[in-house]
Amino acid sequence: MKRREFLGAAIASLAASCRTPLPEDAKDRRVRIGEVRRLVVERHEPLAGRCRYVAETAAGRVAQPVLLARRGERFTGAIVNALPQPTTVHFHGLTLPEAQDGAGFDSIAPGAVKTLAFEVHNRSGLYWFHPHAHGFTAEQVHAGLAGLLVVTDEDDAALDAALALPQGNRLALALSDVRTAEGTIQPYAPSEEDCLHGWLGDRALANGALDFRAAVAPGWVRLQILNTCNARGLLLAFRQGGKLVPFHVLGTDGGLLAAPVEVQSAFLHSAERLDIALPAQGDIEALSLPFDPRHHAHGKAPSHVHALRSGYAPLAGGAICGNSPPGAPHDGAEMPLFRLDVKGGKASMPAIPPRLSTLSPADFADAPVRRMRLDFDERTGFVIDQTPYRRDELAFSVPRGSREVWQIRNSPISMPHPMHLHGFGFRVLRRQGTFGPAQRLAAHSGARLASDLGVKDTVLLWPNETLWLGVDFALPGGAAFAGSQRYMFHCHNLEHEDGMMMRNFEVV
Numbered sequence: 001m002k003r004r005e006f007l008g009a010a011i012a013s014l015a016a017s018c019r020t021p022l023p024e025d026a027k028d029r030r031v032r033i034g035e036v037r038r039l040v041v042e043r044h045e046p047l048a049g050r051c052r053y054v055a056e057t058a059a060g061r062v063a064q065p066v067l068l069a070r071r072g073e074r075f076t077g078a079i080v081n082a083l084p085q086p087t088t089v090h091f092h093g094l095t096l097p098e099a100q101d102g103a104g105f106d107s108i109a110p111g112a113v114k115t116l117a118f119e120v121h122n123r124s125g126l127y128w129f130h131p132h133a134h135g136f137t138a139e140q141v142h143a144g145l146a147g148l149l150v151v152t153d154e155d156d157a158a159l160d161a162a163l164a165l166p167q168g169n170r171l172a173l174a175l176s177d178v179r180t181a182e183g184t185i186q187p188y189a190p191s192e193e194d195c196l197h198g199w200l201g202d203r204a205l206a207n208g209a210l211d212f213r214a215a216v217a218p219g220w221v222r223l224q225i226l227n228t229c230n231a232r233g234l235l236l237a238f239r240q241g242g243k244l245v246p247f248h249v250l251g252t253d254g255g256l257l258a259a260p261v262e263v264q265s266a267f268l269h270s271a272e273r274l275d276i277a278l279p280a281q282g283d284i285e286a287l288s289l290p291f292d293p294r295h296h297a298h299g300k301a302p303s304h305v306h307a308l309r310s311g312y313a314p315l316a317g318g319a320i321c322g323n324s325p326p327g328a329p330h331d332g333a334e335m336p337l338f339r340l341d342v343k344g345g346k347a348s349m350p351a352i353p354p355r356l357s358t359l360s361p362a363d364f365a366d367a368p369v370r371r372m373r374l375d376f377d378e379r380t381g382f383v384i385d386q387t388p389y390r391r392d393e394l395a396f397s398v399p400r401g402s403r404e405v406w407q408i409r410n411s412p413i414s415m416p417h418p419m420h421l422h423g424f425g426f427r428v429l430r431r432q433g434t435f436g437p438a439q440r441l442a443a444h445s446g447a448r449l450a451s452d453l454g455v456k457d458t459v460l461l462w463p464n465e466t467l468w469l470g471v472d473f474a475l476p477g478g479a480a481f482a483g484s485q486r487y488m489f490h491c492h493n494l495e496h497e498d499g500m501m502m503r504n505f506e507v508v
């Protein structure tokens, strides 16, 4: 087929599939990754600019699917871009060959189709997929394009069995924030100030819904929670009858911890995940506790976004990086997140196993140290090593299979930056200079928080902090990729990412 015909056919079949009614329910949105034939990216509410993923399988269409994969399962399907803007589908946290990773080197034009085929090599855990077309990422993720991918393996199954989880007591949740007026979600229209500090909403969505509630049975509830807010950090806690309910951290971005850790609250910043066990004995409200957000960078910086977006309108006609309206929501404000209605008889709550994972940690004692700095200045905005993003730049190269310690310093005149590494998990080895709201939680060796104790792909640096990360460039699960490959390291505050706080590097 010639390209023209192919595109025509793709659009015709897209139009045909739009007439097929959705299976009525959004209750069971789980779809096995191996069954997805096409993943359509579409704008379904043009007025507010809301968008969604639709998975098409032999059995029908599921909007905003939660993809399930066993370790070793394959995805072979087509991404169909039905948006009026370029997009990509980046599988955040997975280790994939460059052509499958959707990292934004090649975006999919409006109306175009891209075929992907890959195997899931990573450990069990909550991963996710979202757009990564540079300059459009913040707007598209905010519009609702943040899909969950739950990977399972033997460790994961053993944990569920040990917790004796009642039916329905395991939930995967994507949390985000939106601006509302009279209960209606407003379009994305960040001011200049929002483009510098990040877009914040006044209300939380859980799995796309305001005032989300789920019914669970008494007993353990296992929650895998992702923060997909463009910029808002969450200090996650649970309240029952006015009192905080302690919970157990079981895992982080890249899978289960060695051992569970009990906490009262835990930070969950943009793109981070927590896997937790919560004792449910009465109705529970999940919230973000108030904290000092430590925004220490003031002033203005030019916006780079306009140039990247030239020729494409916003999803809902709002201006991007325009004039500041008064009264924008604040970072660190208390915010209700979702509720669990606990219904039923008596609970069985077996002890949580003392050992959760069979993964042995890598040793970084002799690994070479690579130093980086996060800075702010009024000419460039927030940058890594004084260098705004350039698509064709490669900041450094790393030999495949090696280990490195990344020593990253966030300047004191700064704000919190959730830094994300593509393709490889890392360990937080040590924090230094932590102060303020995180210091109280830094109760583990190396001034680490409970949420630092597992495999991570995104980690927060507070202003003035230095972190030492142990990065393992070995491929997981027997994966074998040939040749060199480009990866990205960037801030996952999405206005910072689109604002050039990102660099490419290669693994050779």
Ligand code: C2O
Binding pocket: 090, 092, 130, 132, 271, 420, 422, 488, 490, 492
């Ligand atoms: Cu969640 Cu570079 O992405």
Ligand code: CU
Binding pocket: 090, 091, 092, 093, 420, 421, 422, 423
């Ligand atoms: Cu990523």
Ligand code: CU
Binding pocket: 382, 416, 417, 418, 491, 492, 493, 496, 501
């Ligand atoms: Cu940032």
